[in-house]
Amino acid sequence: MMKLNLTPPLKRSFWQESIDSPPPTPALQGTQKADVAIIGGGLVGLWTALTLKQHEPDCEVVVLEQDVCGGGASGRNGGFAMSWWPKIGTLQSFCNTQQALFLGQSAEQAIHELGAFCREHAIDAHFVQKGWLWTATAPAHVNAWRGTLEACERLGVRPFERLSPQEVRRRTGSTIHLAGVFEASNATVQPAALVQGLRRVALAAGVQIHEHSGVTRIQTGQPAVLHTEGGQLHANKVVLATNAWSAAIPELARLITPVNSAMAVTCPLGEALEKIGWAGGESITDSQLMVDYYRTTRDGRIAFGKGTGALAFGSEIKGLFSDDAQSLAMTRADLLLTYPFLSQDQISHGWAGPIDRTYDSLPVFGHLQGHANILYGIGWSGNGVSPSRLGGRILASLALDRQDEWTQCGLVGRPCKPFPPEPFRYVGGNVVRKAVIRKERAEMRGQRPGSFDCFLAGLAPSGLEDKSTGGGR
Numbered sequence: 001m002m003k004l005n006l007t008p009p010l011k012r013s014f015w016q017e018s019i020d021s022p023p024p025t026p027a028l029q030g031t032q033k034a035d036v037a038i039i040g041g042g043l044v045g046l047w048t049a050l051t052l053k054q055h056e057p058d059c060e061v062v063v064l065e066q067d068v069c070g071g072g073a074s075g076r077n078g079g080f081a082m083s084w085w086p087k088i089g090t091l092q093s094f095c096n097t098q099q100a101l102f103l104g105q106s107a108e109q110a111i112h113e114l115g116a117f118c119r120e121h122a123i124d125a126h127f128v129q130k131g132w133l134w135t136a137t138a139p140a141h142v143n144a145w146r147g148t149l150e151a152c153e154r155l156g157v158r159p160f161e162r163l164s165p166q167e168v169r170r171r172t173g174s175t176i177h178l179a180g181v182f183e184a185s186n187a188t189v190q191p192a193a194l195v196q197g198l199r200r201v202a203l204a205a206g207v208q209i210h211e212h213s214g215v216t217r218i219q220t221g222q223p224a225v226l227h228t229e230g231g232q233l234h235a236n237k238v239v240l241a242t243n244a245w246s247a248a249i250p251e252l253a254r255l256i257t258p259v260n261s262a263m264a265v266t267c268p269l270g271e272a273l274e275k276i277g278w279a280g281g282e283s284i285t286d287s288q289l290m291v292d293y294y295r296t297t298r299d300g301r302i303a304f305g306k307g308t309g310a311l312a313f314g315s316e317i318k319g320l321f322s323d324d325a326q327s328l329a330m331t332r333a334d335l336l337l338t339y340p341f342l343s344q345d346q347i348s349h350g351w352a353g354p355i356d357r358t359y360d361s362l363p364v365f366g367h368l369q370g371h372a373n374i375l376y377g378i379g380w381s382g383n384g385v386s387p388s389r390l391g392g393r394i395l396a397s398l399a400l401d402r403q404d405e406w407t408q409c410g411l412v413g414r415p416c417k418p419f420p421p422e423p424f425r426y427v428g429g430n431v432v433r434k435a436v437i438r439k440e441r442a443e444m445r446g447q448r449p450g451s452f453d454c455f456l457a458g459l460a461p462s463g464l465e466d467k468s469t470g471g472g473r
């Protein structure tokens with residue numbers, strides 16, 4: 001028997017609040033059965049469900065979601081649809097060249113496919129494919145992309161374009177940007193609208209979705225039995241698409257640590273974005289480990305996020321991952337530093353959410369030890385909006401016991417550096433996090449950080465991109 005932790009609904013994001021939500025689907029009642037049960041109605045769960053139906057239309061696929069679909073990270077993220085090229089070095093650390101190229105190219109292709117999927121199904125998810133600017137906002141971060149670009153060049157791919165510092169400042173509308181490179185394939189979406197569209201398409205394909213149906217216990221065996229407050233679901237295969245909530249299962253807690261990411265959204269800024277020059281729809285990140293990520297919205301706002309890295313004892317998904325005042329204050333401060341023409345009272349929305357971070361910031365797929373029928377796909381590490389489509393393919397193929405390029409890809413059953421158990425996880429994690437904050441604050445002031453802080457910060461999990469250290473133009 002395995003216990004899972006349920007959470008009251010997280011604070012709704014700007015994205016969720018600005019669309020009309022459909023009525024929730026009925027909760028699970030009584031005893032039912034499924035060929036494949038998916039726990040979690042986020043992007044990973046929904047893509048898995050849809051892919052299963054595409055492979056085998058008669059397969060009985062049931063999604064159980066404790067809140068409503070998109071109530072987790074999928075409806076509250078930055079909406080950056082990114083590739084895995086910024087992680088090519090890490091991919092190569094556990095994949096052979098051919099595999100790394102396959103995953104890099106598939107992740108880039110997934111962004112184009114996301115746009116095509118939205119067009120095909122008339123999903124107005126505000127898909128805007130205007131590329132991503134990976135920038136440096138501290139002298140020490142200039143050229144952070146060097147190793148990544150060199151790794152791409154060695155593989156014969158050139159997803160990044162080098163830009164002059166002037167061009168970066170012009171396109172971002174902020175002099176804080178000292179340098180940068182551009183990846184043209186990247187896009188942005190309205191994440192809650194994307195989930196809602198995907199949910200609609202999944203329902204139309206015959207996927208059964210039960211919202212407000214949190215799974216409290218998994219009775220292992222064949223079939224496995226999933227228990228909710230109102231019912232039981234007997235399933236031949238179970239897919240855990242439970243993002244950071246997966247840390248409730250000790251075996252999976254070794255693979256991920258839930259960390260906070262927070263977002264602040266401004267009111268519509270009228271012509272201000274045109275005036276500063278950020279009118280091209282590009283998404284932007286800096287090169288901090290506690291990354292700042294920002295994009296514009298269809299109605300002319302700035303949506304600005306920060307990976308604040310805050311941790312909860314026991315990795316429980318509670319208030320810290322919904323609406324954390326300290327994380328929001330850090331995020332607002334960085335927003336105002338980046339765009340000093342803004343004032344606090346122009347920030348209209350703020351919320352937080354959980355990131356399921358692996359040590360190397362790439363996901364991992366597999367089955368629970370001794371339970372070949374319980375699969376998982378976790379560790380998106382802040383880049384799941386577009387790659388979740390690939391995750392859906394991998395999990396669907398695993399659930400159907402297919403032997404294909406997805407079940408055989410390098411992310412399945414890969415080696416992962418484990419996180420320590422409590423209390424070392426929380427106590428040690430906080431020591432490292434505070435060192436990262438001190439280090440990055442010093443770097444942002446153009447100062448040299450203390451060497452002990454650099455040592456401690458070096459113990460942190462890697463970030464959204466593989467970065468070369470040392471800076472230098």
Ligand SMILES: Cc1cc2nc3c(=O)[nH]c(=O)nc-3n(C[C@H](O)[C@H](O)[C@H](O)COP(=O)(O)OP(=O)(O)OC[C@H]3O[C@@H](n4cnc5c(N)ncnc54)[C@H](O)[C@@H]3O)c2cc1C
Pocket residue numbers: 004005006039040041042043044045064065066067068069070071072073074075076077078079080081082213214215216241242243244245261262263293305352353354355380381382383384385386388
């Ligand atoms: C603030 C923030 C900003 C981000 N920005 C970006 C970005 O710009 N680009 C990007 O690519 N990624 C971003 N991410 C990450 C991205 O949102 C995730 O990687 C992606 O949504 C993962 O989808 P998922 O389906 O795994 O998780 P989720 O959407 O969290 O889905 C998991 C679901 O499982 C449900 N669940 C958990 N336990 C149970 C249970 N016992 N029973 C039933 N249901 C359960 C939860 O309620 C939840 O809905 C961000 C994340 C956050 C929090």
